[in-house]
Amino acid sequence: MFIERKHNLFLHRFLFLVSFSLFFSLFVFFLSESFASFELWQKIQMQGKNIGYSIVRLKGDSVEEVMNMKLKAMGQEREVKAQLVWTKNPDYSFKSFEFQIKSEGSGTAVKGEVQGNKFLVRIGEGTKSFSIPEKVFTGSSFIFIISDMIRNGYQNKLKNFSLLYFDPSVIRLDTLYIELFQKSGNVLVFKKIFAGISSLIYFDQKGNFLKEEGTMGISSITSSREEIISSPPEDVDIIFSTSVAVEGKYPDSAQRRSIKRAILFVWGVDYIPSFPPRQVVSKEGYGFVVQLKASPLFDNRNLELYTKPELLIESDSQEIKKLARELKRNVESKGTNKNNKSRRIFEKGRDNNEVVETIQYVSDWVFRSLKKTSVLSMPSAIQVLKTMKGDCNEHSILTVAILRAIGIPSRVVFGLVYDSGSFFYHAWVEAFDGKNWIEFDPTWGLFPADILRIRIGTGNVSDWVKVLEYVGKIKIKFIDWQ
Secondary structure (H helix, E strand, C coil): CCHHHHHCCHHHHHHHHHCHHHHHCCCCCCCCCCCCEEEEEEEEEECCEEEEEEEEEEECCEEEEEEEEEEEECCEEEEEEEEEEEEECCCCCEEEEEEEEEECCEEEEEEEEEECCEEEEEECCEEEEEECCCCCECCCHHHHHHHHHHHCCCHHHCCEEEEEEEECCCCEEEEEEEEEEEEECCEEEEEEEECCEEEEEEEECCCCEEEEECHHHEEEEEECHHHHHCCCCCCCEHHHHHCEECECCCCCCCCHHHCCEEEEEEECCCCCCCECCCEEEEEECCEEEEEEECCCECCCCCHHHHHCCECCECCCCHHHHHHHHHHHHHHHHCCCCHHHCCCCCCCCCCCCHHHHHHHHHHHHHHHHHCEECCCCCCCCHHHHHHHCEECHHHHHHHHHHHHHHHCCCEEEEEEEEEECCEEEEEEEEEEECCCCEEEEECCCCECCCCCCEEEEEECCHHHHHHHHHCCCCCEEEEEEEC
16 A cells, blocks of 8 residues: 555545535524524434534524534544534525634634625635625525425425525535425425535425435434434544545556556546546547546646635735745755846746746645644645645645745646555646646655546635535546556
8 A cells, every 4th residue: 555545635624625515504494483593403424324413503693503523534533613603684695604614723714794796705814705796695595495485385486496605615606506306205305506516405395304415425314412412423434435446457556656658447427527638538438538648738828827826825925925935045045046036936938947846846845844634624825834734635735825926827636546446536736837737746745746647627625526526426447557
């Protein structure tokens, strides 16, 4: 088994984040409108095993949604606590919210408020503004709407509707779709679709919420406080339970790093993206042929976009810029860019050798400096710099922030990486050296990265939700490798 495997902790925390809307969507107010407050408990399960619980408390216009969950990742047990508090309008849209997630001494807070046709989101020192043509919903709002409509006799109008919805766990504003899926006896089943991910939600004929079934066998079921307290979390290792075992013959550990070309057959999913010439995908029969090559990507469009700060990638913060200057000076002291110390590291058309050296130096520094451990909080470059620990998310986010502070276009890549007979969900980095994009892995200390990686996409945490389209569905087989 490769030592890198213990560092492959992307999915357990990532799945928590992108599934957070599932957990919070499971709370429902189904008491009489005359009640000014109430409390509801639910148990959260994965593949039939208890992994935590959730509580919703309603008091006037304030909704508090709390979750406590325990998971294992490569044998490490982690507890995560999260809270979403939002102030609702009469139609269940929100006026403002505060979201917090805490685990292992790390935490992240997200705040948001609606001001006219503007929606402002704040994370640490960063602020993002959205123009909104309509009201915005969050948390359990759509469940409240369905429950009210059922209780008031409007089932026939519930065939489908959509809402502008914000998920604070992945900083994503998108359209949420609800459609009546089926009627089975006294149970109404609705399909919820958000960012391409679907789940089923169940109500009885009185509008009482029963349960929700989502991806990866995750479900949430209305329960009593007493039952939840008497049913402690069970062992579920999210890394191994969601990994993809390769079918048929596959490369052994000694071959992995030396492979320059590989052909895979992938099935069970609707789409695999192409990133030519690095990853070329063609449809064949009931699946896809995926060709992986040791060929760098070339795409010089929108490079400036990848040098700018984003929420969670605070490359403009004083702490990140100070560190970037220090690392840049260290590279220069070794002979890189000696005659041009005042110039930006990245300038289009320059010799790319010094840029490559700088990228590698930053990657190596992050690899050496961060303690390898699972952290179940939302990755933020500033937070990582304070704690100096994390998994592939923390390594990647901090690396990108440092490189952008220097002026080198860079971005997070997410997908599946091969190790010892299985593919695991992972995140790594690529940076533009002036000619091509270089893929490398600061978590594993690989520069450049090996090619046995199926790229799903690039982007910030709001894009990582795409991974859920593959979890529990994708099947992979090696056809050939050289």
